[in-house]
């Protein structure tokens with residue numbers, strides 16, 4: 001499936017790059033050209049990377065209220 005229409009990049013290419021060490025959309029941008037045009041594929045590419053690496057797009061926020 002095409003993820004980046006501007007540059008004709010598929011999810012398979014993104015997973016292959018992730019297997020080869022790409023860990024950020026910036027890595028994908030420099031290696032494949034993902035998100036180097038209109039940028040609308042950025043979030044989808046980040047999600048594929050996170051799924052591939054078994055991580056979350058969002059880190060949990062732990063709230064520690066200060067004493068009043």
Ligand code: FES
Nearest residue numbers: 004006037038041
């Ligand atoms: S769809 Fe990827 S840069 Fe436009």
